[in-house]
Amino acid sequence: MSDGRHLILDLYDCDREILNDYESLKTLLQTALQMADATILRIIGEQFEPQGVTLLALLAESHASIHTWPEIGYCAIDLYTCGNTTQTHKAAEFLKHKLKSKQVEQKELIRSVTPLN
Amino acid sequence: MSDGRHLILDLYDCDREILNDYESLKTLLQTALQMADATILRIIGEQFEPQGVTLLALLAESHASIHTWPEIGYCAIDLYTCGNTTQTHKAAEFLKHKLKSKQVEQKELIRSVTPLN
Numbered sequence: 656m657s658d659g660r661h662l663i664l665d666l667y668d669c670d671r672e673i674l675n676d677y678e679s680l681k682t683l684l685q686t687a688l689q690m691a692d693a694t695i696l697r698i699i700g701e702q703f704e705p706q707g708v709t710l711l712a713l714l715a716e717s718h719a720s721i722h723t724w725p726e727i728g729y730c731a732i733d734l735y736t737c738g739n740t741t742q743t744h745k746a747a748e749f750l751k752h753k754l755k756s757k758q759v760e761q762k763e764l765i766r767s768v769t770p771l772n
Numbered sequence: 773m774s775d776g777r778h779l780i781l782d783l784y785d786c787d788r789e790i791l792n793d794y795e796s797l798k799t800l801l802q803t804a805l806q807m808a809d810a811t812i813l814r815i816i817g818e819q820f821e822p823q824g825v826t827l828l829a830l831l832a833e834s835h836a837s838i839h840t841w842p843e844i845g846y847c848a849i850d851l852y853t854c855g856n857t858t859q860t861h862k863a864a865e866f867l868k869h870k871l872k873s874k875q876v877e878q879k880e881l882i883r884s885v886t887p888l889n
Contacts, residue, residue, distance in 0.1 A: 667887045711828045770784045770875045
């Protein structure tokens with residue numbers, strides 16, 4: 656059994672229109688996860704008022720999420736997968752490009768399935 | 773607008789029976805999130821075969837997730853909230869206790885809604 660890999664992205668200065676477009680974001684997330692060879696079991700989401708979108712994808716390999724704050728051009732993305740079959744960095748690059756982020760904070764956590772000590 | 777707080781827990785040596793009990797886990801997650809004063813908009817989940825459960829909670833304040841591997845007593849939990857109204861540490865303590873974890877790796881990420889530099 657392999658450790659989990661959890662990509663955590665904070666995207667700044669994104670396209671604000673896309674960040675408030677529920678259907679476009681859902682399509683982007685689906686495409687990104689397909690590019691990553693992840694298996695989507697279900698996607699749910701919420702369009703907030705006056706703005707903002709949340710999307711959660713339940714994956715066979717764990718989960719992915721997007722939360723957006725269009726009013727400040729900010730977006731928080733998690734891509735968390737277990738196993739060795741997914742390419743989440745591909746999904747991350749795609750999303751950064753499509754959301755037109757001009758500044759990115761990105762980290763990857765390795766989540767060990769066994770205690771570290 | 774306040775930064776997001778993302779609690780990341782890896783729980784080892786948990787009660788393996790609870791880790792494979794979908795309904796119990798869902799009730800525990802709901803209770804934990806209520807204790808944290810989080811607003812649950814929806815919860816979805818999956819019972820995997822031959823074992824393992826995933827639960828995703830869509831919150832007004834962002835999201836929470838649980839992924840379990842009963843066969844090794846391991847469980848990965850995320851509690852990610854924005855705003856200053858939630859008490860996610862309360863939820864974390866409750867879940868660690870109820871899942872009877874004997875070893876915990878815990879970190880908290882502050883996810884800045886504005887660029888750090």
